[in-house]
Amino acid sequence: MGSQSSPPTLEFLKEEIPVKQQPLLLSQNIKTGLVLVDLVNGFCTVGSGHLAPKEEDEGVSKMVEESVKLAKKFADNNWPIFAFLDSHHPDIPEPPYPPHCLVGSDEAKLVPDLLWLENDPNATLRSKECIDGFIGSYEKDGSNVFVDWVKSNQIKQVLVCGICTDVCVLDFTCSILSARNRGFLSPLENVIVASQACSTYDLPLHVAKASKDLVSHPQALMHHVGLYIAWGRGAQIASEVSFE
Numbered sequence: 648m649g650s651q652s653s654p655p656t657l658e659f660l661k662e663e664i665p666v667k668q669q670p671l672l673l674s675q676n677i678k679t680g681l682v683l684v685d686l687v688n689g690f691c692t693v694g695s696g697h698l699a700p701k702e703e704d705e706g707v708s709k710m711v712e713e714s715v716k717l718a719k720k721f722a723d724n725n726w727p728i729f730a731f732l733d734s735h736h737p738d739i740p741e742p743p744y745p746p747h748c749l750v751g752s753d754e755a756k757l758v759p760d761l762l763w764l765e766n767d768p769n770a771t772l773r774s775k776e777c778i779d780g781f782i783g784s785y786e787k788d789g790s791n792v793f794v795d796w797v798k799s800n801q802i803k804q805v806l807v808c809g810i811c812t813d814v815c816v817l818d819f820t821c822s823i824l825s826a827r828n829r830g831f832l833s834p835l836e837n838v839i840v841a842s843q844a845c846s847t848y849d850l851p852l853h854v855a856k857a858s859k860d861l862v863s864h865p866q867a868l869m870h871h872v873g874l875y876i877a878w879g880r881g882a883q884i885a886s887e888v889s890f891e
């Protein structure tokens with residue numbers, strides 16, 4: 648991962664608020680859908696706008712690599728994939744974030760290794776103009792594209808990956824857990840976050856301190872906190888994913 652807090656801080660956090668993770672074995676027996684959150688250039692590709700890594704970022708690269716692997720496996724098995732693409736109208740800002748992923752720009756496109764999803768019959772792509780993809784899935788008539796995807800594919804379990812662990816991945820995960828608990832997402836039962844296929848942006852303390860406008864956001868710490876909160880809401884956290 649990129650520059651980050653001193654390892655003792657991360658170790659301390661991992662001891663104080665441990666994340667319970669376990670390996671996940673996927674099989675045909677339980678219908679599983681893959682949810683890719685914001686694997687777009689504007690968050691993942693070096694130099695691609697305000698919210699993309701400024702330089703090579705090991706955490707983000709690993710997240711993309713793991714997500715691509717999962718997407719290929721799901722596509723090979725003809726299992727359903729749902730991909731969110733952050734995508735904003737230039738006149739509608741998303742505070743506190745600077746302009747990013749403007750509609751029609753390269754930033755709002757899937758990363759090069761996932762562009763094939765645009766033509767994959769297993770994939771449903773959804774542009775979203777907000778942080779929480781579940782909210783972003785609502786249409787004007789009150790229907791919800793994500794709910795329809797779960798129901799039409801009879802999905803019992805979703806595996807969530809992407810960026811950012813503590814922002815878009817977390818908000819979406821929390822929303823679908825609440826929606827599931829209220830019976831809106833039947834037959835969905837399990838919500839699982841793939842920890843290695845998630846990452847978040849890195850804004851180390853020393854960088855934030857040098858500017859009055861920035862707030863620190865150390866990648867490894869915030870990734871951990873994101874997983875911890877998702878788990879606390881009822882998600883399972885997969886340490887690794889394998890296929891039967």
Ligand SMILES: [Zn+2]
Pocket residue numbers: 733734735741747748776777778
């Ligand atoms: Zn956005």
